[in-house]
Amino acid sequence: MATIKLGIAPIAWTNDDMPDLGKENTFEQCVSEMALAGFTGCEVGGRYPRDTAVLKKALALRGMEIASAWFSSFLLTQPYEQVEKDFIAHCSFLKSMGAKFCNVAEQGNSVQGKLDVPVFAGKPENTAEQWKLLTEGLDKLGKVAKDMGMTMTYHHHMGTGVQTEAEIDRLMENTNPDYVWLLYDTGHLVCSGEDYLGILKKYMSRIRHIHLKDVRMDVRQRVIDEKMSFLDGVRAGMFTVPGDGDVDFEPIFDYVNKSDFDGWYIVEAEQDPAKANPLEYAQKARKYIREKAGL
Ligand SMILES: O=C1C[C@@H](O)[C@H](O)[C@@H](O)C1=O
Numbered sequence: 001m002a003t004i005k006l007g008i009a010p011i012a013w014t015n016d017d018m019p020d021l022g023k024e025n026t027f028e029q030c031v032s033e034m035a036l037a038g039f040t041g042c043e044v045g046g047r048y049p050r051d052t053a054v055l056k057k058a059l060a061l062r063g064m065e066i067a068s069a070w071f072s073s074f075l076l077t078q079p080y081e082q083v084e085k086d087f088i089a090h091c092s093f094l095k096s097m098g099a100k101f102c103n104v105a106e107q108g109n110s111v112q113g114k115l116d117v118p119v120f121a122g123k124p125e126n127t128a129e130q131w132k133l134l135t136e137g138l139d140k141l142g143k144v145a146k147d148m149g150m151t152m153t154y155h156h157h158m159g160t161g162v163q164t165e166a167e168i169d170r171l172m173e174n175t176n177p178d179y180v181w182l183l184y185d186t187g188h189l190v191c192s193g194e195d196y197l198g199i200l201k202k203y204m205s206r207i208r209h210i211h212l213k214d215v216r217m218d219v220r221q222r223v224i225d226e227k228m229s230f231l232d233g234v235r236a237g238m239f240t241v242p243g244d245g246d247v248d249f250e251p252i253f254d255y256v257n258k259s260d261f262d263g264w265y266i267v268e269a270e271q272d273p274a275k276a277n278p279l280e281y282a283q284k285a286r287k288y289i290r291e292k293a294g295l
């Protein structure tokens with residue numbers, strides 16, 4: 001029987017990848033609306049105070065806690081020592097906030113932030129040498145996390161060298177299961193055209209963190225046809241909250257509910273807050289999860 005906590009990502013209020021999206025939304029509005037919609041946890045956004053005492057107080061006032069946060073690794077382009085130094089600082093901050101998970105995604109050759117690269121046609125393929133650098137580096141970072149009492153999950157992502165099922169398989173096969181876990185993000189798998197349910201079943205025992213992101217398939221098709229970048233796809237509305245797009249989350253919820261998963265569901269739907277009111281969409285997601293997952 002699973003033990004699941006429910007959180008939401010600040011990216012629907014303020015998008016760190018495109019700071020003009022939601023620039024009018026304050027940190028206080030963001031966390032207040034998350035709590036108002038019925039969530040008890042969140043990830044960390046760029047507008048969050050870095051003073052842990054200030055952040056803890058603001059979250060406690062609203063009955064919220066930090067679940068995890070994204071970490072961009074540059075194992076393919078930076079000396080390992082530099083990546084580890086930045087990773088330790090990241091994990092130390094999370095640990096001081098009481099979070100247990102850190103979400104790593106390799107950005108060394110990623111095109112996810114490049115506006116001039118079509119995300120579907122332009123994704124990188126890791127060479128054998130890059131796979132070695134990546135997996136060996138992740139094993140080392142995962143051990144660092146474990147030694148700090150944290151769990152490091154790897155975030156497969158559109159526009160990166162770990163996007164497809166075959167790439168996830170290769171990463172899982174070549175990393176130490178004691179150190180490297182998987183973050184399962186529904187939106188990225190559906191967007192990439194992967195067998196998202198099969199991947200869930202295959203890796204359930206290694207999945208430690210889950211991002212719930214829905215996809216508008218008509219917009220996704222437009223992103224392919226018009227050779228759009230990942231960020232332009234986000235701006236065009238490729239993603240939304242669970243229950244608002246074309247993904248059927250019921251089989252996912254049913255399977256996770258029956259597993260011994262012990263962690264977070266994080267609703268993560270980056271879209272333009274001027275078009276999709278973040279509180280309204282957070283409430284929509286909360287209602288859908290209550291109805292379909294029984295949480
Ligand atoms: O977990 C995530 C963090 C974001 O910054 C990223 O671009 C988004 O797509 C995602 O899944």
Ligand SMILES: [Co+2]
Pocket residue numbers: 155185211268
């Ligand atoms: Co995600």
